[in-house]
Structure formats: C-alpha cells, structure tokens
Amino acid sequence: xxxxxxxxxxxxxxxxxxxxxxxxxxxxxxxxxxxxxxxxxxxxxxxxxxxxxxxxxxxxxxxxxxxxxxxxxxxxxxxxxxxxxxxxxxxxxxxxxxxxxxxxxxxxxxxxxxxxxxxxxxxxxxxxxxxxxxxxxxxxxxxxxxxxxxxxxxxxxxxxxxxxxxxxxxxxxxxxxxxxxxxxxxxxxxxxxxxxxxxxxxxxxxxxxxxxxxxxxxxxxxxxxxxxxxxxxxxxxxxxxxxxxxxxxxxxxxxxxxxxxxxxxxxxxxxxxxxxxxxxxxxxxxxxxxxxxxxxxxxxxxxxxxxxxxxxxxxx
Numbered sequence: 626x627x628x629x630x631x632x633x634x635x636x637x638x639x640x641x642x643x644x645x646x647x648x649x650x651x652x653x654x655x656x657x658x659x660x661x662x663x664x665x666x667x668x669x670x671x672x673x674x675x676x677x678x679x680x681x682x683x684x685x686x687x688x689x690x691x692x693x694x695x696x697x698x699x700x701x702x703x704x705x706x707x708x709x710x711x712x713x714x715x716x717x718x719x720x721x722x723x724x725x726x727x728x729x730x731x732x733x734x735x736x737x738x739x740x741x742x743x744x745x746x747x748x749x750x751x752x753x754x755x756x757x758x759x760x761x762x763x764x765x766x767x768x769x770x771x772x773x774x775x776x777x778x779x780x781x782x783x784x785x786x787x788x789x790x791x792x793x794x795x796x797x798x799x800x801x802x803x804x805x806x807x808x809x810x811x812x813x814x815x816x817x818x819x820x821x822x823x824x825x826x827x828x829x830x831x832x833x834x835x836x837x838x839x840x841x842x843x844x845x846x847x848x849x850x851x852x853x854x855x856x857x858x859x860x861x862x863x864x865x866x867x868x869x870x871x872x873x874x875x876x877x878x879x880x881x882x883x884x885x886x887x888x889x890x891x892x893x894x895x896x897x898x899x900x901x902x903x904x905x906x907x908x909x910x911x912x913x914x915x916x917x918x919x920x921x922x923x924x925x926x927x928x929x930x931x932x933x934x935x936x937x938x939x940x941x
Contacts, residue, residue, distance in 0.1 A: 628652045675709055679838040682708035683741040684782035687722050693802045703730040706782050711824045712831035713816050714738040718808050725894035727751035732856045739842035743767045745779055756858045763855055857891040869915050872900055877912040
C-alpha cells in the first residue's frame with residue numbers, strides 16, 4: 626500500500642480519526658521504517674528498459690474491477706499499453722477474464738493502433754494458450770511471457786493499473802456501476818483524458834508520442850475481412866457419421882462427403898455465424914448450426930449403387 630491508501634485504511638478501520646494524520650506524516654513514517662528485506666532471497670536483475678519504437682512492445686494485464694449490475698457481479702479490466710509512448714491502446718471491463726475476451730481486447734488494439742512487434746504478458750489463462758499463440762504468430766507478433774510470480778517485470782502496465790485504481794476506481798460514481806456498459810462508458814472518458822495528459826516519463830502526452838511515429842505503424846492489410854480471419858480460433862475436429870461437428874458445445878452441419886475425416890475449423894468464440902471449414906482445395910466454407918427439425922424434411926441423396934434382387938449366389 627502507498628501512504629494515502631494506508632491512511633484511508635486506518636481511518637476506515639477506526640484506528641485513527643479523519644484529519645488526525647496527514648499523507649505527509651505517513652510518508653515520513655514509511656521513510657523512517659522501511660519494510661524489512663529478506664536477506665536470504667536473491668535480488669533479481671532488473672534494469673530499466675524502453676522500446677526503441679512505438680508499437681515495439683505492448684504490455685497487457687488484468688485488474689480486478691468493481692462489482693456491477695443487479696445482482697452485482699465482479700468485473701475485470703483488461704488493458705494494453707504501448708511501452709514507448711505509454712499510450713493505452715485498449716482498455717475495457719469484461720464479465721469474464723478468459724482467452725476469448727482478451728482476444729477481443731487485443732483485436733480492438735490492433736484494429737485502431739496497428740500491429741506490435743512484441744506482446745509482453747503474464748502466465749494467466751487469458752495470455753498463455755494455444756489460440757493466442759496462433760493469432761500472434763499469424764500477425765507476426767512475438768508473444769513474450771514474464772517469469773512466474775514476477776508481475777513487476779511488466780512495470781509500465783502495473784504502474785498504469787495503480788494509477789487507474791487511485792484516480793478512476795477510487796472516485797467511481799454509483800451510476801457508473803449500474804451496468805458493465807455504463808462502467809465502460811466512464812472508462813473511455815477517463816482513458817481519453819489519460820492519453821491526452823502529459824506523462825511524467827516522456828514529458829509529452831501519450832497521444833503525441835504515439836502520433837509522432839504514426840507513419841511507421843504496421844496495420845492488417847485487407848480490411849475487416851482480413852482482420853476477422855487473423856483473429857479466428859483454429860481447431861481440428863472429426864466429422865461424425867451424421868455429418869456434424871461440435872464447436873463450443875454447438876453442433877454444425879458438415880458436408881456429407883467429409884464423414885469420418887478430420888477437418889480444420891476456424892471460428893470466432895461466441896459467434897455461431899462465424900464458423901468455417903477449410904475445404905480440400907483450400908477454400909473456406911461457412912458452417913451453420915444443425916437444425917434437427919429441418920433435417921427431418923430434407924431430401925436425402927439417393928444411393929449411387931443398385932441392387933439386383935434377382936441375382937443368386939453361385940451354386941444355388
């Protein structure tokens with residue numbers, strides 16, 4: 626805890642009266658009484674670093690957010706910051722801190738601010754999974770993970786989280802927590818102000834620092850179609866005997882000619898209208914959810930073979 630946070634904790638717990646101590650007093654106390662250091666623990670080799678270019682390194686992390694809605698449910702903040710400019714390229718509160726939600730956060734950042742050279746994350750589930758590795762590999766992003774239990778390695782995103790906790794979450798109104806949508810509306814306003822304010826390290830605003838190298842940024846070529854393809858998950862499934870495959874607990878109709886074969890499926894999590902297979906000639910084909918009632922009325926293809934019922938086995 627910092628001095629101001631510690632003071633608020635002492636007041637809320639009833640140990641001191643409000644106004645009895647000042648933040649400066651707490652800071653002097655901390656200076657005279659530093660936290661003990663375990664002499665047995667090795668000191669990690671940490672060195673200050675900064676990317677040489679805008680979009681050279683992005684740092685991403687998750688922060689526990691406030692409870693929102695009725696009934697109240699915990700929210701999670703997923704944020705991505707550019708290492709050099711300190712610009713927050715994406716930030717949003719989500720209901721579930723999982724791989725699918727972070728993919729959408731990363732997609733928003735890539736769509737609006739270009740493709741980074743490296744993405745620096747921790748070892749949590751949203752950041753260490755096969756699908757994120759495939760997405761980053763397809764975009765040419767080097768996915769880097771911090772050492773286990775070493776969140777301090779991602780210093781810039783950790784510092785942003787602390788700033789957001791002190792300046793945004795601590796002053797959050799009751800109206801902002803009525804729903805996830807209202808919370809994100811308030812967040813967009815605050816992040817916009819943060820990106821427009823002078824940063825103490827760069828001596829200019831994150832917006833200005835990022836815009837100074839705008840001509841060097843790399844974006845996904847091909848518009849929305851190419852962006853959709855870049856962020857689709859990829860899995861392999863075997864087509865069942867009834868010509869169906871299951872994706873995210875939903876059945877889809879596959880071509881009858883692929884029964885028993887293993888096929889590659891590309892899909893966007895949570896969207897039943899964006900599920901595709903790759904045909905043998907490398908062309909994509911959209912799959913639709915299985916409608917069992919409609920299939921009762923569908924005409925089946927006639928067999929390509931005939932049976933001669935008049936024929937008898939030899940010797941009869």
